[in-house]
Amino acid sequence: xxxRSVRTERGRKTRAALLAxxxxxxxxxxxxxxxIDDVCTRxxxxxxxxxxxxxxxxxxxxxxxxxxxxxxxxxxxxGPGVPGDPHARIxxxxxxxxxxxxxxxxxxxxxxxxxxxxxxxxxxLLDLREVFVRRGAEGLxxxxxxxxxxxxxxxxxxxxxxxxxxxxxxxxxxxLGEHTDEQTxxxxxxxxxxxxxxxxxxxxxTQSTPAPSSAAATAAEEGP
Amino acid sequence: xxxRSVRTERGRKTRAALLAxxxxxxxxxxxxxxxIDDVCTRxxxxxxxxxxxxxxxxxxxxxxxxxxxxxxxxxxxxGPGVPGDPHARIxxxxxxxxxxxxxxxxxxxxxxxxxxxxxxxxxxLLDLREVFVRRGAEGLxxxxxxxxxxxxxxxxxxxxxxxxxxxxxxxxxxxLGEHTDEQTxxxxxxxxxxxxxxxxxxxxxTQSTPAPSSAAATAAEEGP
Amino acid sequence: xxxRSVRTERGRKTRAALLAxxxxxxxxxxxxxxxIDDVCTRxxxxxxxxxxxxxxxxxxxxxxxxxxxxxxxxxxxxGPGVPGDPHARIxxxxxxxxxxxxxxxxxxxxxxxxxxxxxxxxxxLLDLREVFVRRGAEGLxxxxxxxxxxxxxxxxxxxxxxxxxxxxxxxxxxxLGEHTDEQTxxxxxxxxxxxxxxxxxxxxxTQSTPAPSSAAATAAEEGP
Amino acid sequence: xxxRSVRTERGRKTRAALLAxxxxxxxxxxxxxxxIDDVCTRxxxxxxxxxxxxxxxxxxxxxxxxxxxxxxxxxxxxGPGVPGDPHARIxxxxxxxxxxxxxxxxxxxxxxxxxxxxxxxxxxLLDLREVFVRRGAEGLxxxxxxxxxxxxxxxxxxxxxxxxxxxxxxxxxxxLGEHTDEQTxxxxxxxxxxxxxxxxxxxxxTQSTPAPSSAAATAAEEGP
DNA sequence: TATGAATGAGTATTCATTCAT
DNA sequence: GATGAATGAATACTCATTCAT
Numbered sequence: 007x008x009x010r011s012v013r014t015e016r017g018r019k020t021r022a023a024l025l026a027x028x029x030x031x032x033x034x035x036x037x038x039x040x041x042i043d044d045v046c047t048r049x050x051x052x053x054x055x056x057x058x059x060x061x062x063x064x065x066x067x068x069x070x071x072x073x074x075x076x077x078x079x080x081x082x083x084x085g086p087g088v089p090g091d092p093h094a095r096i097x098x099x100x101x102x103x104x105x106x107x108x109x110x111x112x113x114x115x116x117x118x119x120x121x122x123x124x125x126x127x128x129x130x131l132l133d134l135r136e137v138f139v140r141r142g143a144e145g146l147x148x149x150x151x152x153x154x155x156x157x158x159x160x161x162x163x164x165x166x167x168x169x170x171x172x173x174x175x176x177x178x179x180x181x182l183g184e185h186t187d188e189q190t191x192x193x194x195x196x197x198x199x200x201x202x203x204x205x206x207x208x209x210x211x212t213q214s215t216p217a218p219s220s221a222a223a224t225a226a227e228e229g230p
Numbered sequence: 231x232x233x234r235s236v237r238t239e240r241g242r243k244t245r246a247a248l249l250a251x252x253x254x255x256x257x258x259x260x261x262x263x264x265x266i267d268d269v270c271t272r273x274x275x276x277x278x279x280x281x282x283x284x285x286x287x288x289x290x291x292x293x294x295x296x297x298x299x300x301x302x303x304x305x306x307x308x309g310p311g312v313p314g315d316p317h318a319r320i321x322x323x324x325x326x327x328x329x330x331x332x333x334x335x336x337x338x339x340x341x342x343x344x345x346x347x348x349x350x351x352x353x354x355l356l357d358l359r360e361v362f363v364r365r366g367a368e369g370l371x372x373x374x375x376x377x378x379x380x381x382x383x384x385x386x387x388x389x390x391x392x393x394x395x396x397x398x399x400x401x402x403x404x405x406l407g408e409h410t411d412e413q414t415x416x417x418x419x420x421x422x423x424x425x426x427x428x429x430x431x432x433x434x435x436t437q438s439t440p441a442p443s444s445a446a447a448t449a450a451e452e453g454p
Numbered sequence: 455x456x457x458r459s460v461r462t463e464r465g466r467k468t469r470a471a472l473l474a475x476x477x478x479x480x481x482x483x484x485x486x487x488x489x490i491d492d493v494c495t496r497x498x499x500x501x502x503x504x505x506x507x508x509x510x511x512x513x514x515x516x517x518x519x520x521x522x523x524x525x526x527x528x529x530x531x532x533g534p535g536v537p538g539d540p541h542a543r544i545x546x547x548x549x550x551x552x553x554x555x556x557x558x559x560x561x562x563x564x565x566x567x568x569x570x571x572x573x574x575x576x577x578x579l580l581d582l583r584e585v586f587v588r589r590g591a592e593g594l595x596x597x598x599x600x601x602x603x604x605x606x607x608x609x610x611x612x613x614x615x616x617x618x619x620x621x622x623x624x625x626x627x628x629x630l631g632e633h634t635d636e637q638t639x640x641x642x643x644x645x646x647x648x649x650x651x652x653x654x655x656x657x658x659x660t661q662s663t664p665a666p667s668s669a670a671a672t673a674a675e676e677g678p
Numbered sequence: 679x680x681x682r683s684v685r686t687e688r689g690r691k692t693r694a695a696l697l698a699x700x701x702x703x704x705x706x707x708x709x710x711x712x713x714i715d716d717v718c719t720r721x722x723x724x725x726x727x728x729x730x731x732x733x734x735x736x737x738x739x740x741x742x743x744x745x746x747x748x749x750x751x752x753x754x755x756x757g758p759g760v761p762g763d764p765h766a767r768i769x770x771x772x773x774x775x776x777x778x779x780x781x782x783x784x785x786x787x788x789x790x791x792x793x794x795x796x797x798x799x800x801x802x803l804l805d806l807r808e809v810f811v812r813r814g815a816e817g818l819x820x821x822x823x824x825x826x827x828x829x830x831x832x833x834x835x836x837x838x839x840x841x842x843x844x845x846x847x848x849x850x851x852x853x854l855g856e857h858t859d860e861q862t863x864x865x866x867x868x869x870x871x872x873x874x875x876x877x878x879x880x881x882x883x884t885q886s887t888p889a890p891s892s893a894a895a896t897a898a899e900e901g902p
Numbered sequence: 903t904a905t906g907a908a909t910g911a912g913t914a915t916t917c918a919t920t921c922a923t
Numbered sequence: 924g925a926t927g928a929a930t931g932a933a934t935a936c937t938c939a940t941t942c943a944t
Contacts, residue, residue: 014903038261042940054905054907167395168395168422198392198427201380202422281914461906462907468908489933502911510935611858618843629794650873651873692924714919724926727924
């Protein structure tokens with residue numbers, strides 16, 4: 007079976023079922039504990055059928071991971087209508103960041119795990135991280151240019167560190183069970199982030215608006 | 231072999247060899263890929279001998295992990311002779327923090343992985359994290375009391391987030407190959423940390439306040 | 455492979471081959487010495503295939519034993535056309551009894567052995583024994599009602615003892631190599647059995663009593 | 679260690695401890711499940727020590743079995759003062775027979791099991807059985823000579839069958855949990871035995887004694 | 903395409919036995 | 924003699940993958 011491309015409607019459905027079943031399985035079960043039989047059972051197909059569509063568990067996981075990463079890319083995009091207030095924009099970005107990582111926490115962990123064994127997964131992971139890093143660095147650079155953030159900070163390294171703070175918190179919060187609510191977490195992450203980059207206090211910028219977060223409600227288009 | 235307690239010098243050496251070999255193996259190989267026979271070969275004993283000292287791979291890993299966690303506890307203690315300057319003390323703490331996690335990055339990742347499957351490992355991991363969180367929260371609280379840090383920050387949550395930033399950076403830096411040198415990393419982490427908590431710049435503060443140095447004297451063994 | 459039900463003809467054949475091979479192996483080899491690989495080799499399948507149909511050696515043995523017990527149940531039924539003469543009927547029953555136990559002597563011994571370790575086997579064994587005990591007790595009770603046997607004998611206990619005599623003799627005869635021929639054995643067992651229950655000699659009784667033959671008609675399918 | 683004969687007092691004690699521990703273990707545990715380590719633990723010696731006294735588990739079991747068989751030989755001897763009444767003498771013999779087999783039921787079963795694998799054990803078992811068979815055949819022959827039992831019965835085969843009845847009942851009674859008390863069992867076994875060999879009813883012999891069993895109370899010296 | 907039976911490499915684990923101390 | 928650490932042969936079992944139907 008060399009031609010893996012699906013030809014018929016029926017085949018497309020089977021493939022989709024296997025992918026969905028695989029994603030479910032990888033979310034619930036540690037990587038090595040995921041059995042192809044489990045996936046097939048969930049998908050309602052026989053074991054032999056799996057190999058019509060995938061060469062191995064690795065290939066299946068690769069596709070699942072790529073799909074997840076694609077979703078995270080999409081989710082990370084701050085939509086149009088972002089307020090001008092930098093603080094509100096950072097908050098909006100942090101909320102998206104936290105949600106994106108929270109939604110796929112298990113699978114990202116698994117991807118990290120798989121990355122230690124397979125080069126291709128490591129590359130996928132780096133790609134994923136790079137998107138967030140670039141976005142963060144870009145936002146910081148813009149603030150620096152506007153004279154709103156400490157200009158001596160290295161944008162890339164700073165974005166890695168502060169982005170890592172958010173990403174890591176998503177893990178601690180969801181996987182390790184640290185108790186807090188999203189609003190509290192986002193607010194604090196944003197304050198720390200703002201303080202860390204020396205963001206000129208909103209008091210100067212938004213003198214008349216005591217509630218930056220209310221402005222954030224209609225926010226977005228791009229990260230900080 | 232029900233009695234697992236080692237009775238002779240020879241036995242103690244063999245056990246130590248197995249532990250050392252296990253640690254090596256767990257550092258180099260993904261958890262599920264570690265074979266008991268690999269460990270035995272490294273330790274220079276037959277595989278039957280393994281079961282004289284451990285019941286399973288899990289038990290071996292448990293001991294290895296406990297040892298690593300113990301080392302990290304020890305390494306996280308900021309020793310005496312630290313300068314009284316809060317900024318310098320944060321930097322010292324961050325350096326220790328980064329080194330502690332860097333040195334055992336692989337094993338901690340593995341512990342996280344193992345924690346998803348075994349409750350006991352999850353508990354060990356929480357203990358480990360808690361020590362660092364407490365230390366961080368305590369340091370922040372002291373600075374707040376001294377009027378040197380933003381008093382409105384929740385100490386625990388802030389410590390989790392900023393500690394996570396350091397911990398996560400250790401991972402990105404070492405495991406994912408982000409290029410930078412330790413000094414640059416520590417300096418930046420410290421600046422971000424200090425900015426995040428609103429640490430009053432030393433130059434301004436230290437002049438008129440004799441407090442920091444005297445306070446530092448009684449806090450010499452604790453991080454920020 | 456959770457679904458153990460066989461779906462195809464091929465599967466049914468393989469399963470049957472494993473059962474047959476297992477029965478052979480258990481007949482030739484002490485229980486603990488039976489290797490799953492031996493069974494697979496006899497059945498001409500790889501050892502992986504074994505686990506498609508059975509979870510363990512115990513499960514295989516359970517099915518083999520159940521089959522044997524089923525056969526013994528069937529073989530113990532004294533068919534129609536048995537003479538009405540009680541003595542002749544006891545003889546017929548003893549012959550069947552002896553043959554049934556002789557044919558499966560090894561497997562029954564093995565079942566006894568297995569029963570010391572596994573509760574389910576003990577239950578199977580008790581069931582098997584109970585069938586023969588009931589049949590014997592029932593036959594005796596009928597003879598007692600007809601005034602042909604000592605009415606003071608406890609039917610159940612007597613059946614256990616005399617049945618045990620036959621069962622045990624099958625073992626001594628076949629497994630321990632006591633030399634004699636079946637006819638001699640059956641004749642003697644029958645004389646002892648008849649004497650033990652005080653069976654009224656047929657010559658004396660049958661003449662004036664039309665009962666035995668009529669009674670035999672309704673007891674044609676039951677042993678003594 | 680070629681010389682296995684024990685030289686010192688200490689050695690004799692250790693050996694005895696191992697034998698006792700082995701007997702206990704073999705009584706409680708199926709043959710293959712008996713671990714040499716168990717035996718050593720019970721005996722309070724280290725594993726290595728076992729091999730100072732025995733070559734293998736088989737050798738140990740051989741000695742244990744020989745000791746048990748020796749005891750059963752001894753126990754089977756009906757002591758002096760046996761009453762002349764044949765019925766009482768049969769009862770006394772049956773009681774001894776039942777007790778001897780009951781006391782060592784588990785070990786005899788194990789010996790049977792071991793006999794299927796090792797020739798030497800089979801021989802030991804045959805020896806044991808032979809003693810009881812001889813004794814039974816001899817008793818029957820005597821009764822036949824005295825005109826008290828059916829002279830047409832083959833003494834050896836009859837003794838095997840009736841002896842088997844007792845032996846087998848001991849097993850069913852003790853190992854399989856058939857409920858009854860010893861007195862009931864012995865009385866019934868004796869009645870069946872007596873009836874089976876056509877023993878001339880006591881009424882002829884002990885006219886004035888309506889309670890044969892009371893005479894049996896002071897019985898014994900030899901079997902029937 | 904789908905099925906599910908067959909395969910066998912790979913791994914953990916047990917335990918009798920040996921041997922240095 | 925006694926100890927207990929070391930050995931490794933023997934075996935059960937799993938599961939990804941192949942293949943005939």
